[in-house]
Amino acid sequence: MSLKQLIENCKIDDTKAQGELYKLFSSKLFSVCLKYSRNYAEAEDNLQDAFLTIFKKIEQYKGKGSFEGWLKRITINTVLQRYRNEKVFDIINENIIEDVELEVDESLVSIDYLLQIIQELPDRYRLVFNLYVLDGYSHKDIASMLNINLGTSKSNLSRARQILKRTIEDYKKTQQSQSL
Amino acid sequence: MRDKKHIDRLFQEGFKDFEATPTDAVWKNIEAKLNQKKKKRRVIPIWWRYAGVAALLLLLLTVGGTYFNVTDSTQQNNDIPQNQVVETENTTYEKVNFDGTNPTNDSEKTENVITDNPKTQNNLNNASETKLEVPSNIITPSKESSIAESASSKNENESKANFPSNTILNSNSNNLINQKNIKNVAVISTPKNNNNFKNSPKKLQNKIAVAVSDDETHGHTNNGVKNKASLIDTKKAKELINNPLQSNTIAEAEKETPEKTIVESKASPDNTLTIEEAIDENKDVLVEETNQNRWRVVPNAAPVYFNTLGEGSSIDPQFNNNSKSGELNMSYGISASYAINKKLKVRSGINKVNLGYNTNDVIVFQSSGLSSNTSALRNVNGNGASDSVSLISAESLDSEAPESLTSSNTSINQALGYIEIPLEIQYALSNKKLGINIIGGFSSFFLNNNEIFSEGENGNRTFLGEANNINKVSYSANFGLGLNYQISKKIDLNLEPMFKYQINTFKNTSGNFTPFFIGVYTGFAIKF
Numbered sequence: 001m002s003l004k005q006l007i008e009n010c011k012i013d014d015t016k017a018q019g020e021l022y023k024l025f026s027s028k029l030f031s032v033c034l035k036y037s038r039n040y041a042e043a044e045d046n047l048q049d050a051f052l053t054i055f056k057k058i059e060q061y062k063g064k065g066s067f068e069g070w071l072k073r074i075t076i077n078t079v080l081q082r083y084r085n086e087k088v089f090d091i092i093n094e095n096i097i098e099d100v101e102l103e104v105d106e107s108l109v110s111i112d113y114l115l116q117i118i119q120e121l122p123d124r125y126r127l128v129f130n131l132y133v134l135d136g137y138s139h140k141d142i143a144s145m146l147n148i149n150l151g152t153s154k155s156n157l158s159r160a161r162q163i164l165k166r167t168i169e170d171y172k173k174t175q176q177s178q179s180l
Numbered sequence: 181m182r183d184k185k186h187i188d189r190l191f192q193e194g195f196k197d198f199e200a201t202p203t204d205a206v207w208k209n210i211e212a213k214l215n216q217k218k219k220k221r222r223v224i225p226i227w228w229r230y231a232g233v234a235a236l237l238l239l240l241l242t243v244g245g246t247y248f249n250v251t252d253s254t255q256q257n258n259d260i261p262q263n264q265v266v267e268t269e270n271t272t273y274e275k276v277n278f279d280g281t282n283p284t285n286d287s288e289k290t291e292n293v294i295t296d297n298p299k300t301q302n303n304l305n306n307a308s309e310t311k312l313e314v315p316s317n318i319i320t321p322s323k324e325s326s327i328a329e330s331a332s333s334k335n336e337n338e339s340k341a342n343f344p345s346n347t348i349l350n351s352n353s354n355n356l357i358n359q360k361n362i363k364n365v366a367v368i369s370t371p372k373n374n375n376n377f378k379n380s381p382k383k384l385q386n387k388i389a390v391a392v393s394d395d396e397t398h399g400h401t402n403n404g405v406k407n408k409a410s411l412i413d414t415k416k417a418k419e420l421i422n423n424p425l426q427s428n429t430i431a432e433a434e435k436e437t438p439e440k441t442i443v444e445s446k447a448s449p450d451n452t453l454t455i456e457e458a459i460d461e462n463k464d465v466l467v468e469e470t471n472q473n474r475w476r477v478v479p480n481a482a483p484v485y486f487n488t489l490g491e492g493s494s495i496d497p498q499f500n501n502n503s504k505s506g507e508l509n510m511s512y513g514i515s516a517s518y519a520i521n522k523k524l525k526v527r528s529g530i531n532k533v534n535l536g537y538n539t540n541d542v543i544v545f546q547s548s549g550l551s552s553n554t555s556a557l558r559n560v561n562g563n564g565a566s567d568s569v570s571l572i573s574a575e576s577l578d579s580e581a582p583e584s585l586t587s588s589n590t591s592i593n594q595a596l597g598y599i600e601i602p603l604e605i606q607y608a609l610s611n612k613k614l615g616i617n618i619i620g621g622f623s624s625f626f627l628n629n630n631e632i633f634s635e636g637e638n639g640n641r642t643f644l645g646e647a648n649n650i651n652k653v654s655y656s657a658n659f660g661l662g663l664n665y666q667i668s669k670k671i672d673l674n675l676e677p678m679f680k681y682q683i684n685t686f687k688n689t690s691g692n693f694t695p696f697f698i699g700v701y702t703g704f705a706i707k708f
Binding site: 035055114161 | 192194207214
């Protein structure tokens with residue numbers, strides 16, 4: 001069955017087609033959920049909500065643009081919905097340090113580790129970092145998606161980078177001291 | 181391996197091909213919730229929809245039915261004394277007359293013309309024309325050929341404009357044929373009144389014959405048959421006037437009819453066949469339901485222009501030939517519509533409508549002594565004050581009438597107020613930001629204001645009384661075009677020019693008085 005046909009069948013609430021669609025896209029979308037959520041369990045909750053929204057709104061998908069992009073957008077929106085209202089202290093006046101280059105031994109930082117430190121970020125930092133760095137949204141988009149102003153988005157991003165950098169450096173130090 | 185790199189790069193590269201499989205529990209949860217929703221959604225909206233439509237119909241029928249029965253009985257009472265005054269033949273003509281101008285008939289006929297193939301179209305046109313013009317034919321004898329007795333004067337001069345050219349050229353002998361023709365038509369149209377447009381016995385036969393091979397429940401097919409059958413009828417009528425040469429084409433048409441019916445009956449199973457499809461459609465609707473704003477409420481206002489199509493008068497026969505001028509009034513109200521699917525909306529509402537028109541060139545004079553009965557207006561119940569005032573059509577006065585009298589022209593103003601309850605279907609041709617819709621349906625009108633004034637040149641208005649020939653409940657067939665401009669997601673601006681052809685408004689009009697009104701309805705639609 002072509003993807004187009006599959007989408008059409010999903011539009012008429014065909015359970016089989018819905019299962020098929022889930023099989024095709026769940027791992028891609030779950031990775032999105034993992035990055036944006038606090039932990040594995042919440043990521044699963046978000047994935048579930050995202051798919052329910054997808055099946056509800058699939059009628060609105062008119063075949064314009066990539067279907068995967070559409071799915072991803074809905075997933076991100078679902079996650080944002082959950083965290084949008086949780087307040088994070090906005091640090092606007094802090095000096096923005098742009099020195100975020102660091103030396104990494106890539107064998108030391110596994111994908112699991114990266115995921116873990118992203119998830120440990122405070123909500124708003126995590127969201128901004130994900131949106132900007134990993135999913136390529138502009139600060140303008142992010143500001144409107146999170147209902148914050150442009151400056152906040154920028155400072156949140158820079159703060160996220162700093163935290164991540166420090167975490168990785170600390171991690172490296174402990175690794176090195178362990179290996180010494 | 182040690183590299184200095186930007187932290188963004190580190191993460192971007194790390195997550196480039198990152199995928200993770202969720203546990204099976206996630207899908208199970210989703211499935212469970214989907215099923216739950218389906219059950220909920222399936223039961224409630226359908227129930228709502230059908231119950232809503234049923235309730236609306238029930239309401240309209242009950243209200244309409246009770247009022248209609250009341251007016252029916254009064255109508256009969258009114259008719260009896262009238263029959264005594266006017267000669268019986270004449271009244272039957274009048275009935276035929278009504279038939280000829282009945283909108284339903286008209287549309288039926290035009291349908292016939294459309295559905296027919298080009299070969300027979302000309303004949304058909306003739307046939308339907310003769311039928312349409314029957315009323316004028318009936319009327320003519322009284323003036324032109326004097327075959328019928330000198331019937332009442334009120335039909336004189338009437339609808340001359342409607343004469344087809346060949347009828348005008350007819351000699352006396354042709355008039356005889358016309359008379360024959362009239363008889364035929366009368367036979368056709370009389371059962372029409374009783375049987376809801378099931379025409380002549382001939383047609384009924386046809387219908388029965390077809391019904392044997394065809395399931396009666398298929399509305400489409402029945403319509404087709406009806407059209408075809410009445411087509412043959414009109415042709416039969418024509419046959420009596422014209423020479424038998426045309427019987428060939430009639431035979432052809434008759435041959436065609438069964439064929440077409442067969443085709444149609446073959447096609448009809450397709451329409452009803454798949455229940456699954458119907459269910460699927462319902463599903464579609466249900467899915468949409470969650471996304472669309474199905475309801476909209478539109479407070480609206482409209483300037484309405486009331487006028488009549490034919491010559492005639494609702495007030496008194498003597499005013500049949502007077503010029504009538506429509507009046508611009510207001511209609512305002514609120515309507516609600518429900519979207520069955522993306523294209524179709526059902527709508528109803530309630531509107532207050534004021535209508536009015538003027539009968540011009542009327543002369544008013546004070547009768548010095550007792551008011552003479554002869555000058556009382558037939559369809560007006562006077563009030564005490566106006567008893568001494570008499571009105572005469574200026575046209576009925578001879579040219580020798582004193583100048584002073586004819587110059588003091590006034591007009592009679594008839595004002596009607598209604599509560600209108602429309603039931604219409606709206607079909608969307610375009611669903612863009614600027615939407616275009618076709619609207620069709622009917623309205624029930626409940627009379628709540630009924631006044632007749634005389635209006636002098638100087639603007640003096642004198643209350644004459646109220647018309648006694650207006651039905652408490654009347655109907656209209658509505659057609660229109662709807663334009664709506666989407667201002668925001670919740671609000672549309674509507675503009676709807678509507679034509680409403682009134683049915684059953686007057687009990688007892690003289691001449692060919694067919695009222696209608698045009699309104700341009702504007703309003704804001706609030707969607708939810």
